[in-house]
Amino acid sequence: MLLVQKFGGSSVADAEKIKRVAGIIADNYCDGNDVVVVLSAQGDTTDDLLEKAAEINPNPSKRELDVLLSTGEQISVALMSMALEKMGMPVVSLTGWQVPVSTNFQHGNARIRSVSTERLRQELDRRRIVIVTGFQGISGTGEITTLGRGGSDTSAVAVAAALHADKCQIYTDVDGVYTADPRKVEGARRLDEITYDEMMELASLGAQVLHNRSVEMAKRYGVELEVLSSYERKPGTQVKEVVKNVEQMKISGIAKDHNVARIAVVGVKDEPGVAFKVFRSLANAKINVDIILQSIDRNGLNDISFTVAEDELDKAFEILKGRRDHIGYSDLFASKNVAKVSIVGAGMLSSSGIAATMFEALSDAKINIQMISTSEIKVSVLLDESCADKAVQVIHNKFFN
């Protein structure tokens, strides 16, 4: 098998952890597999580098920031190669520009255009383990670029796609994808399998196992993903197009997102174009709006409520305040004391009553629902933040017990 294995920053944070991960890699190699490893920067390296930069220039160019930050993964791959050399393994490290991983020009948030396989194949053909820097690439003019949040997951999937790898394994602190956060929800279960679509919904809903971009890319190129633990040697959760037991499971996970705030635009005219004015203003400022609720007021006036990421609330609020005359509303309210709880499951499509079961669980627990949003494989509700943990638990009990 050709395996691409990705290890995150906490898995390579110090010499001991690097040696343990080297052991995993060596075992996979000695089982006869071809192995390409993708690594993030060690533990706090990126933060340390950002701090160094901030001391000198609080607002450096993104180009130079990429030159600085890309050293983090380069250190990781060199050290990992040395650990494998110590074990007598044939190994070679490659940076983003050595592979090369070609990206567009967007420093700090670059998109991968292609991964060249020539050098990778050459090294694999020599039966070498190849250790590649995650998170970084090279632009068309030879500049160092970085991929932004979740970049190393994306690097791993891109390498796996280019090489037509049999599997892309994402090693993390947990041993797979759970039906809910196992540290917080009693009875949370590890899933053996999950679909790309479900994983994407969970990822975008705050389950921090895999970054959305990487799952999206895996789906597009049919890369079979596995999320597994770098601490315990056992199978993890398979992420793929179709899973076996989708009918029985109905839902595959429950996620909670606290980075949510609610804005209410109260007393707008009930006429065409009002909602357009509100959301165009926000879209122009690149603010993403999530759940939207339009309710009919008395007196022919409407209220428009919607959610944004909490860290974008102030910006959104200021924009709407400035456009009061243009939009025409009587009041503007904002609240940060809300959270979003979502159930995700490909089984919803073919099974009625999933949403009703969720609402029943909340009703039984006397938890009030502020807003509802649904997609083909997801139901999200907005709740008072203080109820969120309880809500996840009662919904989990309802579906899994």
Added chain:
Amino acid sequence: MLLVQKFGGSSVADAEKIKRVAGIIADNYCDGNDVVVVLSAQGDTTDDLLEKAAEINPNPSKRELDVLLSTGEQISVALMSMALEKMGMPVVSLTGWQVPVSTNFQHGNARIRSVSTERLRQELDRRRIVIVTGFQGISGTGEITTLGRGGSDTSAVAVAAALHADKCQIYTDVDGVYTADPRKVEGARRLDEITYDEMMELASLGAQVLHNRSVEMAKRYGVELEVLSSYERKPGTQVKEVVKNVEQMKISGIAKDHNVARIAVVGVKDEPGVAFKVFRSLANAKINVDIILQSIDRNGLNDISFTVAEDELDKAFEILKGRRDHIGYSDLFASKNVAKVSIVGAGMLSSSGIAATMFEALSDAKINIQMISTSEIKVSVLLDESCADKAVQVIHNKFFN
């Protein structure tokens, strides 16, 4: 003018120092010069990285060590660029592979083959300050290489040679080249000028201002060097082919080297081929031999004494011990309690009695000379280590007072 300016690790050790150096660079740029800057890794970065490696593998491959160590200069150039951006300067950083600085394949001690000027010229034509990583390059197959000791000086000279720069300025902790170590020798004087040849002798004799390789390259390509202080803004010492006052000065400097040990091979036969056997054995092990003295013993037997670098003494001793029967000697002695003191001066060529003056100074001070070695511009003597400081001072007094 096109200036290449090199700053060492201690000049960029922290945020404050980087900002001060950025000030020097900006001033030179604003005076209308084109400026290319070559930087070393910050202060202890290289040692920190070596320590990280040692924790994982005490004997890593040189290839991976180069991948690791080259991150040090990359961090420096990114931070320096950010400091200049903060001052509103147009600036761009380039790594060894971005320039590219092409080297041979000898990881850890690579030799520069060529410096491509296309990208450098492009950036200079846009009136940008270019900040280049010292110490590193890229091999013909795209591997990261490092240049070994003194590598950043060599990088700077190579860049200056390729661009036909008007001057290559090496900024250091001291304000130039002195007739002797100013921290230790009373009356030591700063030189306004020195020839390449003299500088090379001083460099190889332990004056740590400039690395030998860089001076050699500067001489070969006619790059005018200047050694100056990154703390005080004043002219330093010019290093060039011919200097004005060579006749008057007679000697330009006195250097002391403690990294010397003496080996005596006692009681070898007085016949052809014996010295060959001794020194071929050492040459095969890449051990450099410096001063050699052959003395005639009684009974038709000879003694061969010579010096090696102190850190190679054990290796050299073991080799000769193992070849006792082959060489045929009665005894083998080693001593680390020796030091080499040398006077250097292009003026020696045309001025007799320089060596005699040196010996006179030592004789007056009752310092015993163990061995003597001379070249066209140098006289070295081997002394008891405990006398070395005094020897430098009395010689300096003799020539400069």
